[in-house]
Amino acid sequence: MKIVKFGTALLFAGCSLALGLGAARADDTLFQDLGGRDAIVKIASDTTDNFLADERIKATFDNTNMDRFRRLLGEQFCQVAGGACAYTGRNMHDSHKGLHLTNADFNAVVEDLQKAMDKDGVPFATQNRFLARLAPMQHDIVTK
Template identity: 40%
Template sequence: MFMTRMTRALAAFGVTLLLSTAHAQGTADDSVYRAWGEKAGIQAVMQDFVTRLQADARMAPFFKNANREHLVTQLTEQLCQQSGGPCTYKGVPMKEAHESMDIGRRDFNALVEVLQQSMEAKGIPFAAQNAMLARLAPMYRDIINRP
């Protein structure tokens, strides 16, 4: 029994060490990037997403003055990077981009709902949807600026 627990603990330590070493060496897990259809797949979802955002009564006020093509490009680059792809997001940091927009939790949740609709419409597998959402979740703190 003790050896089994010890073996599991060592195995877990080994996996953690392997992952942290790979991350430190710049080797990224690109499984989400590949599951989304690489950059072309991400771009297709983002085109659908921006169209839905601008048509959604809850989201349209936030995006009425947005340059559609620029927004699609920036979102594509950002999700490509977040998914482990070879892209580098060079846009404005999320906190700075959203600080004057008066965004609450309800707004953020509506945006995620629209994103889920786009992912579903473009056939992104459920596990890949969840994996991307998990990678994007830390941005919540930088986007929400009111209760």
């Protein structure tokens, strides 16, 4: 009986430890596969450059502080990838609601991001894993 009690206590302790470690260490596999913080910040910066060179969408950014935008996109990409980064910007609904964006706008943004990831040597499969994390945001961003 004593052995059973001891065993149960040990099992309980083991589970608590496993849960504790799991909570402390989020899955950062995608963050690592994208190359870590500096590589992700560069992808965000290259994507921003592509937006400003893209005739389809560049006018949308006419009234935007692009230094702030570039920094926030880097923070957000890093956080979404699973890195230990804090995104300090507004949520996607609030920051896009006044822009009346379409699915075509969204697709242009995705293409510009893909172009940046190609340039930065991100393998196709990794690109798709990252895009899959951004895809659910479409509901908040496209309002037209």
